[in-house]
Amino acid sequence: MGPLKDFKIIEIAGIGPGPYCGMLLADMGAQVLRIDRLTDAGLGIPVPAKYKLMNRSRPTIAVDLKTSDGVELVLSLCDKADALFEGFRPGVMERLGLGPIECMDRNKRLVYGRMTGWGQDGPLSSSVGHDGNYSALTGVLSAIGEKGGRPVIPLNLVADFGGGGLFLAMGMLAAMLEAGKSGEGQVVDAAMVDGAASLMTMFYGLRAAGMWNDERGTNVLDGGAPFYRTYATEDKKNIVVCAIEKKFFSALLDGLAIDDIDPDDQFDQTKWPQQAARFEAVFATRTRAEWSDLLEGSDACIAPVLSMSEAPEHPHHRARHTFQEIDGTMQPGPAPRFSRTRSEITCPPGAPGAANSDALTEWGVSAGDIERFQESGALALPAKI
Numbered sequence: 040m041g042p043l044k045d046f047k048i049i050e051i052a053g054i055g056p057g058p059y060c061g062m063l064l065a066d067m068g069a070q071v072l073r074i075d076r077l078t079d080a081g082l083g084i085p086v087p088a089k090y091k092l093m094n095r096s097r098p099t100i101a102v103d104l105k106t107s108d109g110v111e112l113v114l115s116l117c118d119k120a121d122a123l124f125e126g127f128r129p130g131v132m133e134r135l136g137l138g139p140i141e142c143m144d145r146n147k148r149l150v151y152g153r154m155t156g157w158g159q160d161g162p163l164s165s166s167v168g169h170d171g172n173y174s175a176l177t178g179v180l181s182a183i184g185e186k187g188g189r190p191v192i193p194l195n196l197v198a199d200f201g202g203g204g205l206f207l208a209m210g211m212l213a214a215m216l217e218a219g220k221s222g223e224g225q226v227v228d229a230a231m232v233d234g235a236a237s238l239m240t241m242f243y244g245l246r247a248a249g250m251w252n253d254e255r256g257t258n259v260l261d262g263g264a265p266f267y268r269t270y271a272t273e274d275k276k277n278i279v280v281c282a283i284e285k286k287f288f289s290a291l292l293d294g295l296a297i298d299d300i301d302p303d304d305q306f307d308q309t310k311w312p313q314q315a316a317r318f319e320a321v322f323a324t325r326t327r328a329e330w331s332d333l334l335e336g337s338d339a340c341i342a343p344v345l346s347m348s349e350a351p352e353h354p355h356h357r358a359r360h361t362f363q364e365i366d367g368t369m370q371p372g373p374a375p376r377f378s379r380t381r382s383e384i385t386c387p388p389g390a391p392g393a394a395n396s397d398a399l400t401e402w403g404v405s406a407g408d409i410e411r412f413q414e415s416g417a418l419a420l421p422a423k424i
Contacts, residue, residue: 041068041373042380046121046215047402049074049113050097051104051137052391053126054083055170055195056203056231057154058093060124063208065096066373066382072398073099074113075391077419088390092370096385098394101419108417110136116402117145121218122211124152124227128167129159139226149224150214154207156198158230170195173202173232178239186256186263202234259283259306265315266291266305269344276327277344280318290338295321392419 043064050061052075065071073094088094103109114137117123123142125132132138139151156173157163174180174197175190184191207229218224242260245251250259257263266282282291289302300317304310322330331343345353351362351369363372366387373382396409412418 040380041066041382042377044068044070044380046070047119048072048211049116049120049123051113051123051125051127051132052076052099053154055126055199056207057124057126058091059200059204060152060154060207060211061097062093062095063204064211066384067377068380068382070401071097072116072402073097074102074104075099077101077103077392088388088393089366090368091388092368094388095365095370096383098386098398099389099391100394100398101392102412103417104135104137106415106417108412108415112404112408112412112417113137114141114145115404115408117142117149119403120146120149121215122150122152122224124154124207124211126154128155129153129164143224147223148218150211150218150227151224152207152211152214152227152229154203154229154231156231158233159228170198170231173198173235176232177236178242179235181253182239182242182255182258182261184255184261186254188256190255197238198231198235201238202236203229203231206234206237257308263311265311265318268315270319270322272322272327272330273324274326274328278322278327278330279342279344281340281342283340287338287340291340294334294337294339294341297321 046064046069048061048064048069048071050057050071050073052058052073058073061071061073102112104113113123125137133140142151143149153159155164156168157166171180171192174193177198179197180190180192182190183193207227210227210229214225214227242251245258246253252258255261260267262268266280266288269277269279272278280291282288285302285305288305292298292300292302295318297317300314304314325333327343330341334341335343350356356362361372362369363384364370365384368387370384373384376382396406399409400406409418
């Protein structure tokens, strides 16, 4: 019953941002059909199928796209689809006979999403890469880390999922909205390097204004400011402080019973080292739980730094069901939330080819065609149809 329940989307399976985009769209109710390889190609980090959580909420069929029958099957699905997205390097889908021209010839309203690292053109467009490579070239990686230390990789959240999967989903949704008015589809060129650069927009503005410098760990939002960083507690755990505004900084000082720091000196960088040392000494006097009981939820803007095993048990997450246990696996639930057309995780991830013929039948593929594709070796499905 999600807001995308009337949209049909073909996902050509890939790694990283592609599955994340598919998960977002499927959780929001889109009828996503994920088309994977017949055999594991050894891409990405080897994880058992049931734990590839980004493949949830949609069936996966296994198709040999190097066969004419496999190509024919995908093209026939395009006839009824609102969108298709893929994550190969430029030119791969064209060589398979499934490029934008071929697919959009079958359906002029089709939105064709392309997820790459470097984009469809440019000197690096055919190069391989991963999140860290794209983050490095956009200024993201250089900006994250402690003063005097090496850059710290922020998981693969920035380029893969933020700059990649989210931007692809946003671009496809925008293009599908436009296609609903114009009757014509278009290609969405979602490059992780472009998305990562876009995420840095505010920081490039701060730098232009003379309010940000290239030395990491010395700025307002990179851990350099004493009011926006983490501190160790008595039990060797951590608290994060995010008291940016003056009134919140004052609340922090009150909560810590610190009266020897002038709130008016908050942005005086010459005093940051002394302020940080004072905060460090105070936070080390109590445990993380004690500080949380005292200040969490107050205007001091502090929060306990939780591990992945601790986070689902936090009272706020439990109250909002932010994390959900599906098929015995705890995982983040759908986001964002809708007041009327609720998103939901409709099924756990499945192995390629595990989906039965219902997945194709719902797309209008006849039982005879399903059997023909299976007998030719282009399609892997359970033996009994």
